[in-house]
Amino acid sequence: MIRHKRTATLRTLIQLAGFALALSGVAYAQDTGAHVGGLTGNPEVGKRLYRRFCVGCHGVEGNGEGENAQWIDPRPRDFVEATFRWRSTPTGTLPTDQDLYDTITRGVVDTLMPTWRPLAPQARVDLLAYIKTFSPKWKTQKAGTPITVPAEPPETIESVLHGRQLFDQMQCWKCHGPEGRGDGQSAPTLTDDKGLPIKPYNFHDGTHFRCGETNQDLYKIFMTGLDGTPMPSFADSLKPNDAWDLVHFLRTLQPLVNSKSRDEWEAYMKSHSNEIKPMGGAAGGQ
Amino acid sequence: MNFPFLRKCCTRFIFGVSILLFLSASFFLNPEPAHAIPAFARKYGLPCSACHISWPELNNFGQVFRDNGYQMMNDRDSPITRDASYFPATIRITPQWHRESANNQFIDNSPGTPEDGQHPGTLTTTGFDLSGLDMWFAGTLFKNISFSVLPSSDSFANFHFENAFVRFDNLLHTSWLNFKVGKFELDLPVSEKRLLTLSGDGGFYYIYHFEPFNDTNPFGGIGDNQIGVELMGHNSNSYTRYAFSVLSSNDGGVGFLYGVPPSPGESGNPAGRTYDYYGHFEQGFNTFGSGFMKVGAYAYFGWAPTFFQTSGGTPIYGRGNQPFYRAGAEWKWYFNKFLFKSVYLHGYDNAALANFGMGATPPPSPLPVGAQAAVWNGGFIEGQYIISPQWVIIGRYEMIRVAQQPNTENPKDLGNLDAFTIASRWNPFMFSRAGLALQQEYSWVRSRGITNQGGGFGTPCPTSACNVSSSSLLFGVDFDF
Numbered sequence: 001m002i003r004h005k006r007t008a009t010l011r012t013l014i015q016l017a018g019f020a021l022a023l024s025g026v027a028y029a030q031d032t033g034a035h036v037g038g039l040t041g042n043p044e045v046g047k048r049l050y051r052r053f054c055v056g057c058h059g060v061e062g063n064g065e066g067e068n069a070q071w072i073d074p075r076p077r078d079f080v081e082a083t084f085r086w087r088s089t090p091t092g093t094l095p096t097d098q099d100l101y102d103t104i105t106r107g108v109v110d111t112l113m114p115t116w117r118p119l120a121p122q123a124r125v126d127l128l129a130y131i132k133t134f135s136p137k138w139k140t141q142k143a144g145t146p147i148t149v150p151a152e153p154p155e156t157i158e159s160v161l162h163g164r165q166l167f168d169q170m171q172c173w174k175c176h177g178p179e180g181r182g183d184g185q186s187a188p189t190l191t192d193d194k195g196l197p198i199k200p201y202n203f204h205d206g207t208h209f210r211c212g213e214t215n216q217d218l219y220k221i222f223m224t225g226l227d228g229t230p231m232p233s234f235a236d237s238l239k240p241n242d243a244w245d246l247v248h249f250l251r252t253l254q255p256l257v258n259s260k261s262r263d264e265w266e267a268y269m270k271s272h273s274n275e276i277k278p279m280g281g282a283a284g285g286q
Numbered sequence: 287m288n289f290p291f292l293r294k295c296c297t298r299f300i301f302g303v304s305i306l307l308f309l310s311a312s313f314f315l316n317p318e319p320a321h322a323i324p325a326f327a328r329k330y331g332l333p334c335s336a337c338h339i340s341w342p343e344l345n346n347f348g349q350v351f352r353d354n355g356y357q358m359m360n361d362r363d364s365p366i367t368r369d370a371s372y373f374p375a376t377i378r379i380t381p382q383w384h385r386e387s388a389n390n391q392f393i394d395n396s397p398g399t400p401e402d403g404q405h406p407g408t409l410t411t412t413g414f415d416l417s418g419l420d421m422w423f424a425g426t427l428f429k430n431i432s433f434s435v436l437p438s439s440d441s442f443a444n445f446h447f448e449n450a451f452v453r454f455d456n457l458l459h460t461s462w463l464n465f466k467v468g469k470f471e472l473d474l475p476v477s478e479k480r481l482l483t484l485s486g487d488g489g490f491y492y493i494y495h496f497e498p499f500n501d502t503n504p505f506g507g508i509g510d511n512q513i514g515v516e517l518m519g520h521n522s523n524s525y526t527r528y529a530f531s532v533l534s535s536n537d538g539g540v541g542f543l544y545g546v547p548p549s550p551g552e553s554g555n556p557a558g559r560t561y562d563y564y565g566h567f568e569q570g571f572n573t574f575g576s577g578f579m580k581v582g583a584y585a586y587f588g589w590a591p592t593f594f595q596t597s598g599g600t601p602i603y604g605r606g607n608q609p610f611y612r613a614g615a616e617w618k619w620y621f622n623k624f625l626f627k628s629v630y631l632h633g634y635d636n637a638a639l640a641n642f643g644m645g646a647t648p649p650p651s652p653l654p655v656g657a658q659a660a661v662w663n664g665g666f667i668e669g670q671y672i673i674s675p676q677w678v679i680i681g682r683y684e685m686i687r688v689a690q691q692p693n694t695e696n697p698k699d700l701g702n703l704d705a706f707t708i709a710s711r712w713n714p715f716m717f718s719r720a721g722l723a724l725q726q727e728y729s730w731v732r733s734r735g736i737t738n739q740g741g742g743f744g745t746p747c748p749t750s751a752c753n754v755s756s757s758s759l760l761f762g763v764d765f766d767f
Binding site for chain 2: 045048049051052053055056057067068071072107108109110111112113114115116117118119120121122123126208
């Protein structure tokens with residue numbers, strides 16, 4: 001009788017172990033929908049990491065309402081709404097996993113979002129997998145197709161001049177200001193899609209953009225727009241070469257960045273100051 | 287009657303009630319959120335858990351933050367980017383109940399009259415108590431210039447500077463060059479200042495301070511903060527790190543004194559005029575899953591005086607400096623909810639230092655009969671199980687074996703040490719304003735043969751009755767505000 005009970009207990013234990021193994025197997029076999037390189041994210045692990053690192057700002061529910069959110073400007077991203085600014089995909093579409101991974105890795109300069117490079121790559125992908133569980137959009141929509149960034153043409157005075165002309169014609173100065181200081185006449189009225197005040201980028205203060213630091217990153221901002229902000233996509237109105245000219249001009253507004261074209265441009269400005277008209281009809285500017 | 291069934295029910299009931307009581311106590315001990323906040327969490331709005339496995343022990347993100355000079359490198363590090371009222375300060379103290387016990391102690395046969403003879407016995411004391419107090423100020427003076435000032439007291443409020451330094455970060459725009467000057471914790475394989483165990487027997491790493499019994503080297507160990515300069519570098523995720531320090535040979539003392547004076551008002555011994563050197567290198571690797579591993583090596587080479595130059599009989603500075611070193615290796619593995627750490631140390635004290643450190647003037651010549659260099663090996667292995675960012679279980683075993691006693695007359699195993707510590711550290715809340723941890727801890731340590739030394743209960747000591755075992759039991763409320 002005792003032997004029978006022991007056998008039954010052993011059988012139950014084996015069944016339980018098998019069940020647990022099967023469950024874990026299912027969990028790992030599932031496509032969690034987060035892939036970067038050869039890595040696949042595990043949302044369960046990501047949840048633990050999120051609770052440790054991210055919850056203070058982004059909140060338990062992922063709605064950007066963590067305990068610190070009230071003190072943070074700009075506010076933390078709302079993962080439930082799933083409107084992401086830093087993308088390689090067209091406006092209105094979801095970002096790729098690589099885009100989100102890059103944001104986690106890089107951090108967002110001039111905000112309280114630090115670089116999470118200290119976390120192992122797998123941990124960052126796990127986090128990404130968990131972040132994607134907050135919004136149903138990830139189940140109903142696919143990420144957009146990344147835009148193509150054509151090869152950058154050479155930086156020339158002509159290119160910068162044309163970029164400046166575009167900056168004027170497209171009225172970028174209304175928000176960013178004629179000198180790119182983020183102090184255009186519309187700047188005080190700007191809000192994001194949650195109605196919170198938002199500041200245009202000040203080219204004079206930063207060496208990095210919030211989505212990177214290369215010319216390609218700046219190009220992508222024009223062509224994808226920053227969803228959730230007043231910064232639209234110019235993919236329909238700017239040709240690739242025009243966008244590159246605009247990039248070359250904007251680089252001349254960044255005194256903290258070492259730029260050959262800016263040095264050449266400043267020399268050109270001095271020698272052609274009479275020919276250069278003020279931006280947007282405003283006095284001053286370049 | 288089904289007695290086994292009843293017994294099982296009773297056991298489950300008692301277990302359930304215990305858990306319930308524990309949770310209830312924890313709930314009622316949960317205070318209201320504070321309005322002031324620890325220095326860095328307040329500045330960056332991150333919960334303690336972002337930088338700490340459990341505060342104050344750093345995780346890799348916190349390590350990178352520290353290596354960057356307490357900077358996130360997000361253009362919001364300079365104090366000019368903060369509200370003018372921001373002041374980077376925090377205090378830490380641990381009200382506690384603890385029990386300390388040690389066997390084979392000398393107990394007077396007649397209280398108050400030791401001349402009536404003594405007998406071995408166990409001394410046990412219990413009661414409520416306070417830890418020392420840390421008042422820590424740290425942050426950035428400017429972008430890439432950071433600082434730390436930590437006046438620290440014992441539980442009697444006798445203060446000293448635990449650390450005080452300025453660090454110039456990211457020199458030449460590279461994270462590989464950071465220069466620190468002042469008094470600071472050495473870049474040890476595992477930080478002792480950020481230890482998660484707090485009790486009398488478990489609140490430090492023995493290998494960082496150990497010397498064989500009767501070894502007279504005045505050096506307090508690599509666990510003591512030292513004074514000097516440090517050049518340090520790291521890659522972007524601090525997987526690769528190095529540190530090299532040049533230090534005054536005075537065990538972190540100030541005023542050209544050796545070490546911290548024994549008590550306020552006392553001058554202590556003067557230091558020598560030599561310099562010590564410390565180096566540490568570690569390399570991390572990603573392992574399977576989200577884990578990673580770090581391996582490394584370290585070495586400390588130093589000198590300490592064996593007698594003093596005097597003026598009118600008053601010691602002026604140390605002379606007869608003799609060498610010693612500590613060197614070893616580390617292995618750390620962070621995996622899922624587990625963290626394993628192990629550190630090995632090899633120690634050496636020159637024969638003159640081990641037998642006549644900080645001795646009289648002039649030094650004895652020759653050295654005592656049987657004097658020889660002291661050599662020992664030690665290490666610890668520590669495991670942590672991270673139940674959640676708020677709750678961690680810690681276990682540690684530490685072992686030290688003397689390979690060569692300072693004197694050939696000593697028993698070979700004299701002073702050999704084994705220590706074991708287990709602790710639970712639970713944070714009822716985890717946010718960016720303050721830290722509070724409920725600590726339960728038990729530690730035990732055994733030193734072989736040391737009761738007999740000094741002419742205690744018979745010479746030579748015949749049995750393990752001469753071993754001294756001590757233990758600490760602690761229930762504390764560790765808070766940081």
